Amino acid sequence: MSNDIPMTRRTEQHESITDATYTQSAPQAPVFSHAERKAKHAVWRGRIGLTVYLILLLMPIYWLINMSFKTNTEILSGLSFFPQNFTLENYAKIFGDATWYMGYVNSMIYVSMNMVISLLVALPAAYAFSRYRFVGDKHMFFWLLSNRMAPPAVFLLPFFQLYSSVGLFDTHIAVALAHCLFNVPLAVWILEGFMSGVPREIDETAYIDGYSFPKFFVKIFIPLIRSGIGVTAFFCFMFSWVELLLARTLTSVDAKPIGAIMTRTVSASGMDWGLLAAAGVLTIIPGILVVYFVRNHVAKGFALGRV
Amino acid sequence: MTKVENNKAWWLVMPVFLIVAFSAIIPLMTVVNYSVQDIFDPYTRYFVGTEWFKQVMTDSRLHDALIRQFIFSFTILAIEIPLGIGVALMMPTKGRGASLALILVAIPLLIPWNVVGTIWQIFGRADIGLFGAMMAKLGINYNYASEPMHAWLTVVLMDVWHWTPLVALLCYSGLRAIPEVYYQAARIDKASRWAVFRYIQLPKLTNVLIIGVLLRFMDSFMIYTEPFVLTGGGPGTSTTFLSQSLVQQAIGQFDLGPAAAFSLVYFLIILLVCWVFYTTIMNMQKDK
Numbered sequence: 242m243s244n245d246i247p248m249t250r251r252t253e254q255h256e257s258i259t260d261a262t263y264t265q266s267a268p269q270a271p272v273f274s275h276a277e278r279k280a281k282h283a284v285w286r287g288r289i290g291l292t293v294y295l296i297l298l299l300m301p302i303y304w305l306i307n308m309s310f311k312t313n314t315e316i317l318s319g320l321s322f323f324p325q326n327f328t329l330e331n332y333a334k335i336f337g338d339a340t341w342y343m344g345y346v347n348s349m350i351y352v353s354m355n356m357v358i359s360l361l362v363a364l365p366a367a368y369a370f371s372r373y374r375f376v377g378d379k380h381m382f383f384w385l386l387s388n389r390m391a392p393p394a395v396f397l398l399p400f401f402q403l404y405s406s407v408g409l410f411d412t413h414i415a416v417a418l419a420h421c422l423f424n425v426p427l428a429v430w431i432l433e434g435f436m437s438g439v440p441r442e443i444d445e446t447a448y449i450d451g452y453s454f455p456k457f458f459v460k461i462f463i464p465l466i467r468s469g470i471g472v473t474a475f476f477c478f479m480f481s482w483v484e485l486l487l488a489r490t491l492t493s494v495d496a497k498p499i500g501a502i503m504t505r506t507v508s509a510s511g512m513d514w515g516l517l518a519a520a521g522v523l524t525i526i527p528g529i530l531v532v533y534f535v536r537n538h539v540a541k542g543f544a545l546g547r548v
Numbered sequence: 549m550t551k552v553e554n555n556k557a558w559w560l561v562m563p564v565f566l567i568v569a570f571s572a573i574i575p576l577m578t579v580v581n582y583s584v585q586d587i588f589d590p591y592t593r594y595f596v597g598t599e600w601f602k603q604v605m606t607d608s609r610l611h612d613a614l615i616r617q618f619i620f621s622f623t624i625l626a627i628e629i630p631l632g633i634g635v636a637l638m639m640p641t642k643g644r645g646a647s648l649a650l651i652l653v654a655i656p657l658l659i660p661w662n663v664v665g666t667i668w669q670i671f672g673r674a675d676i677g678l679f680g681a682m683m684a685k686l687g688i689n690y691n692y693a694s695e696p697m698h699a700w701l702t703v704v705l706m707d708v709w710h711w712t713p714l715v716a717l718l719c720y721s722g723l724r725a726i727p728e729v730y731y732q733a734a735r736i737d738k739a740s741r742w743a744v745f746r747y748i749q750l751p752k753l754t755n756v757l758i759i760g761v762l763l764r765f766m767d768s769f770m771i772y773t774e775p776f777v778l779t780g781g782g783p784g785t786s787t788t789f790l791s792q793s794l795v796q797q798a799i800g801q802f803d804l805g806p807a808a809a810f811s812l813v814y815f816l817i818i819l820l821v822c823w824v825f826y827t828t829i830m831n832m833q834k835d836k
Binding site: 283287288290291294295297298299300301302304305308316317320358361362363365366368369370372373374375376378381383385386387388389390391392393394395396397398399400402403418419421422425426429479482483484485486499500503514517518521524525527528529531532533536537539 | 551552553554555556557558560561563564565567568570571572574575576578579634635637638639640647649650651652653654655656657658659660661662663666667668670671675676677678679681709713717741766769770772773790791792794795798799804807811814815818819822823826
């Protein structure tokens with residue numbers, strides 16, 4: 242009780258919200274039950290476990306970042322947790338050479354194209370799957386999903402020949418279209434999950450109010466599944482950005498992705514480890530930016546809208 | 549939700565059908581075409597029927613790659629699923645910490661696969677990498693480029709590092725969907741931590757776990773870039789998985805016929821497993 246009195250007096254002095262909550266919780270502190278203490282222990286164990294996991298998770302990335310600020314002589318001369326002779330030379334090399342930084346531009350271009358195409362075609366299809374029954378709908382859905390499961394290695398050579406024969410080889414759109422193979426089915430799947438969460442009555446009310454289908458879809462429905470669209474775009478970005486096998490096969494010079502350019506660090510005189518590390522670090526940054534923007538919706542998105 | 553019968557919905561699905569058909573059906577037909585022909589050059593080719601399929605079925609290199617593939621897929625599933633659940637249970641549920649943990653955990657998923665290979669190529673080397681150096685300190689002559697066991701360890705470790713976050717985030721989203729009342733009821737019943745997990749959290753996680761197992765199985769079955777960068781399939785063929793032996797055959801040796809037959813068999817295996825999972829998911833949703 243002795244603990245209680247000064248607290249109440251303090252709230253009287255300044256009636257701020259923080260102090261009020263403080264007085265409410267403070268008197269409870271000494272009377273923790275056994276179960277509550279146990280729960281608190283569990284929370285702490287969880288935090289420690291998570292911290293350990295995150296440290297292990299980030300260590301390889303830290304090592305890469307660390308290395309990107311070192312010179313090659315320093316990298317090969319021994320291990321150290323911090324660069325002894327801090328240098329930006331590796332990054333300067335990348336930003337000073339068009340054949341290097343164009344790799345990032347190329348990757349960005351085909352990833353954005355893929356995101357736009359995937360969303361444009363997947364939105365109406367997902368609506369159809371979530372609202373209507375039609376001949377062959379289940380088979381169609383399964384066929385779409387089976388493409389998500391198709392190993393890119395299987396399609397490597399046919400893709401090369403197909404895009405060469407239609408004159409799209411070494412263009413950004415070729416890679417964007419090829420990535421549609423796995424991104425469109427995924428987009429349909431995620432969007433279908435989000436759309437099924439929107440009650441049918443909304444559609445019906447809109448039609449009664451005289452909305453045409455396109456107008457309803459753009460004006461009412463799309464704003465309702467905004468977060469779903471954000472999450473879908475995130476996933477399209479993710480899978481297109483990380484894929485290299487198809488992107489490398491379908492390009493040679495003009496649309497070459499950064500992943501393929503990175504192999505240039507291997508030369509007769511050995512590996513240019515510092516440059517390789519710097520190029521690697523730069524490929525991680527876009528991903529972090531994108532996940533930052535969707536962080537509040539990404540949890541639901543990871544369950545593909547199905548929780 | 550009851551759905552309305554309407555065949556006009558096909559018009560909405562049409563764009564998706566066309567775009568995926570362009571990228572899927574035409575190339576698949578090319579593969580089928582190759583698989584039954586012997587091709588010398590673009591103008592000389594012979595129909596050989598099922599010969600390539602017979603050859604693929606009896607090719608011991610492919611059998612070995614298939615066995616390695618299954619061992620690899622099951623190993624990483626056995627590690628990643630429990631670990632992912634564990635991480636999801638430890639992640640904070642609200643506030644700034646939750647967002648931060650979410651972003652940090654998601655990072656490995658957004659790294660291009662060849663860079664993942666590069667990261668571990670560096671990290672596992674005894675001369676310039678932390679992990680390799682630590683193993684060396686422990687008195688193990690760690691070298692993933694010459695010791696098959698070390699190569700396996702590194703590849704598995706890399707995959708666990710790379711993909712456990714996916715399982716963790718899936719489970720995290722599953723856990724977020726459990727209403728607070730369930731936990732309150734458990735507290736009133738004085739349920740133990742284990743009982744809460746076993747009877748409240750795990751049943752609610754089934755759905756997302758199926759998606760997780762499905763995605764992880766499929767993706768690990770197609771793994772190519774990471775081991776290619778890390779070990780190049782070596783030492784010898786000890787970490788050569790299906791995709792890589794396929795690419796070696798198709799592009800390295802230019803054996804189009806056998807490679808195409810192999811592709812089809814490979815695709816059918818994946819399709820079969822995919823169908824089993826898909827049917828299971830659909831039946832479970834029906835039960836609810």
